[in-house]
Every structure is written in C-alpha cells, then in structure tokens.
Amino acid sequence: MIQSALEIKPLPHHLEQINEPLLGYWANDVWNVQECPFLDKHYDWNRKLIFDKVQNLGLKNELKYYFYKGLQETRISITYAFMHYSPCLKVFTEFISRYYANLDSIIDIPKEKFLTEYRTFLVENGKSVEIIHRKKSSPWISPTVQPSLYIRLFLQVYEFYYHLYDEREETDKDCWDVRKLKINYNNTISRYSLDFSKVPQPYRQLFKKYIKTRLVFQQSISFSTAVCYLNRLSFFFTFLKDKHPEWKELNQLSRMDIEEYIEYLRHSTIKKGKYLINPDHNYVNRFLIDLKTFISYIQKFEWEEAPTKSVISLLSIEDIPKKKRAKADEIKYIPDEVWEQLVYHINQLSSDHIPIILLMEATGFRISDVLSLKIDCLVNQEDGWWIIGDQRKVSYKNHKVPISEEIANVVLAQQELTKKRSTSDTNPKKYLFPILKGKRMGNPISQDSIKLNLNKLANRCNIKDKDGEIYWFKNHAFRHRYGVNLINNGMNILHVQKLMAHASPEMTLVYAKFMIKHYVMNGKRLEIMVQ
Structure with a gap:
C-alpha cells in the first residue's frame, strides 16, 4: 500500500483501546516467554521481547499492543514472537531510539524515507534486507525475493496502525478489505484486499467508483472478478497514463489509442512459472473483454468521465481474439x-x-x-x-x-x-x-x-x-474426475448436468466427448443417453 497524503492520526479512543490491556505483565518493558499469560505449553528455551530502548511512551505502547493483540488473536504464535521477532524488535528499537526518538506514533514515520534509512542501517549492521524464499518441500515453485523479517516487522506494525487509525469508509480508501464491505465473498481464498494504488491517477477514483457500484451496490460481480478487473484494467490505465500524461478523464479516447493498446498488449510479457512469455489468445481476450465491459458500462450510465466516442467505434468484436474452449482431450482430470x-x-x-x-x-x-x-x-x-x-x-x-x-x-x-x-x-x-x-x-x-x-x-x-511424469494436482481436477466417472457409468447427460450443478450443458458435453474419444481410442463402445 502506498502511503496516502491524507493525514492519519490516533484519536483519544484509539489510545484508550491501546493502553487499556497493557497492565501487569503487558505493562513491563521486558516480556519473558516463560511468564507470558498466553503460554499454552512448556518451552525449554527462554527468550524475551524487550521494549525498553523506546523512550516515547506512545510509540512503546503501540509496539506492545501490536504484539499483545497478535498473541491474543493467535495471529502471531508464541514461537514466532519470542524466537523470530525478538531479534528483529531489538534492532528496530535501536534504530528508533537513535534516529526517531521523538516520535509519538509509528504512523508519524515518513514511510518511504524510513525504509531507505532503515535498509542502510541494517546493511551497516550486517543484517539482511531481503531473503530468497525457497520451499524445500516444493521444488517446483520458483524462488521468490521477499523483504527480510527485519523489514517485514516494520511494515506489519505500520499497516496495523494505519488501518486501525484510518476510520474512513472502506470504499473511500485506496486499499479495501473485502471483509469490511458487507458482501458475500469466497473465504476459502486467503486474499482479502483490493489495492487500487496500482491504478494511476487521475483514473483511480473513476475505477474505484466502477468497482464500488458493481461489487458493493449492485453486487453484480464477485470479489474474485473485481480482483481480475483491477489487474487487467490497471494495465490499460498505466498504458494510457504514459501515452497521455495530461489527460484527466477518458473523454478523448480514440480508436487509434485502442489500436495502439492492443498492439502493446500483444507484445507485452507475462510470467508463467519460471518464464516470461508473450500472452496467448485467451489472455488478450480477457483483457479486451474487461475493457469493453468497462467502457460500455460507464457509457450506458452516462458517466461524465466516459469516452465521447461509442464503445462500438472504439473496440469492435473483431478486435477480440476468440477464446480457446477446452477440448475433450485437454481437461485436467x-x-x-x-x-x-x-x-x-x-x-x-x-x-x-x-x-x-x-x-x-x-x-x-x-x-x-x-x-x-x-x-x-x-x-x-x-x-x-x-x-x-x-x-x-x-x-x-x-x-x-x-x-x-x-x-x-x-x-x-x-x-x-x-x-x-x-x-x-x-x-x-x-x-x-x-x-x-x-x-x-x-x-x-x-x-x-x-x-x-x-x-x-x-x-x-x-x-x-x-x-x-510426476502428476501435478489441481483442485478442480477432482470435479472433472467426478463428471467423467458419471458419464463412464452411463448416466444420462441431463442428470449429470443436474448432479454437478452446471449452469449450462457445455461442460457436461465436454466430459461426454472425452469418454467417447477415450473409448474409440481403446476400441470400445460407449452409449451416452442425451434424453
């Protein structure tokens, strides 16, 4: 999240919320793991969280409350707090006491300036600023470069208090938490945020208005669809910002702009596994369909920011490559x-x-x-x-x-x-x-x-x-297996469609075609009833 120009400050009720639980053990400047009230089992090791280097009481209590709340809600485990965060907290408080001793709150820190100075401090003291994350048990997953735990501690504490103190309506912010939008969402996925900071100004407010209308008011799209719109349309807005930095809206959007964007999109690169590749037809199809849907929508409701030229004259159906449909022999079952x-x-x-x-x-x-x-x-x-x-x-x-x-x-x-x-x-x-x-x-x-x-x-x-070859699983392959097995057992296609809650018979027919091809290849006969 990019720090907003909006000034966020702790209010009296925030300070009361922070200070109220910091009594007894939690009021101490040194927390010994063996005395922790949340201790759930015996640990043979003895570690401490030490806060005494922070001179300002407000900032010290913010750090204490962050760990107290994390331990209470089990977002932070005892082991992680006292084993992993302990040395990071020590370095962080040393830096604070040396360079930011007069801070009242962690969100008073100019974030980007702080990160630059803190990285320098870490390097000078032989501490890491980045780590290469490799999963030994998952060698097929490409290594990723991530901020070190020293950096992540600051970022996590900063974001915790920024969100706590920011009491604006969720949709007024540049980063939305779907859990606060009072809408239905798929909570089996760990992603909760919509970060609009990737949409350049001056288009950010327009796009937020679009997503707010469709996701929150009308609830005509899902949260996962909104995430896709954000990723795809931010690409278009970034292109437009670079091409027309003086524009404040989309009124002047022309056919030539769209043609240049399509060319730009086709020659861009996308990451697939360990490799960078050019986008295929399906990729371009989704980007252009989402763009066409967006322009059509804001023109339909006569938004003042909408292009003057109609969507039909800007982006035609011929511009959009046909999506490659799943073939019977391509389903992952x-x-x-x-x-x-x-x-x-x-x-x-x-x-x-x-x-x-x-x-x-x-x-x-x-x-x-x-x-x-x-x-x-x-x-x-x-x-x-x-x-x-x-x-x-x-x-x-x-x-x-x-x-x-x-x-x-x-x-x-x-x-x-x-x-x-x-x-x-x-x-x-x-x-x-x-x-x-x-x-x-x-x-x-x-x-x-x-x-x-x-x-x-x-x-x-x-x-x-x-x-x-090693078989790499996809969760949806179990559903495909179920459909193929039903067809294989001779079930009526309409019954298969009903049993699998398919909205249309299209995917059900793919299963049938798969089994027909399989039986033909093996010299067998399969009878599939469609009525």
Missing part, C-alpha cells in the same frame, strides 16, 4: 491410475486434509464448496446418505448429491472431531473444516493449502501419470 496412487499414499497427508480430498472425489463439489460445508451437511434418507451444500459459483443453495456409506462415515467422524475441537468463538459459522487459530480463525481451510500439500505428496511419493 484425475485418471484411475493416479487416483489409486493417491489413495495408497493418502495417510501421509495431514489428517485435516484427507476427508476433504475424499469428499472432493465423492461429491464433485468445487473445492470452495467442499471447504464451505457446514457441520450439518450430512443427511440420511430412506434412499441413502446425501451431502447438502451451497454452490457459490452458480448461486445454487442446498445442492444435494448422494454418497456412499464409507464416505458418510468419514463425514460423521469429521463432524464429531469438529464439534469436539471448536467453540462458538473459534467456529461461529459452524464449518465442517474450520481453522481454529491464527489469522484465518473462524474461516474454512484455504484451498491453496490443499493443492500445495497434494503436490508435496506427489513429489515426495513419485505419484506419476501414464507417461511416467
């Missing part, structure tokens, strides 16, 4: 030989993840819908066991699919485990697969963690496809 290997090694996965994997394969639910299942999702009827859950993508409430007794027993065991472990505070929405501590407490397990741990297992256990 989990074949039997891979599923058998996964089942063989499944006990090496976390016990929290195993029932999720089994339910994805058994229900065909999207990963977000499996993770969002409630404790009471299991129903026993005369005709057997059923799973009931919402399908977010198609806004289908209480979708029901049959499951085997074996899978029902897995769900019953998970129900008992979740009820035993959770409380109304740690699992207020009664999820079947909740996170019970940390930053995501009260939310479902994140879908990224499922994919990551599946691929760790594939790499560790040599789970391979028919060509002898």
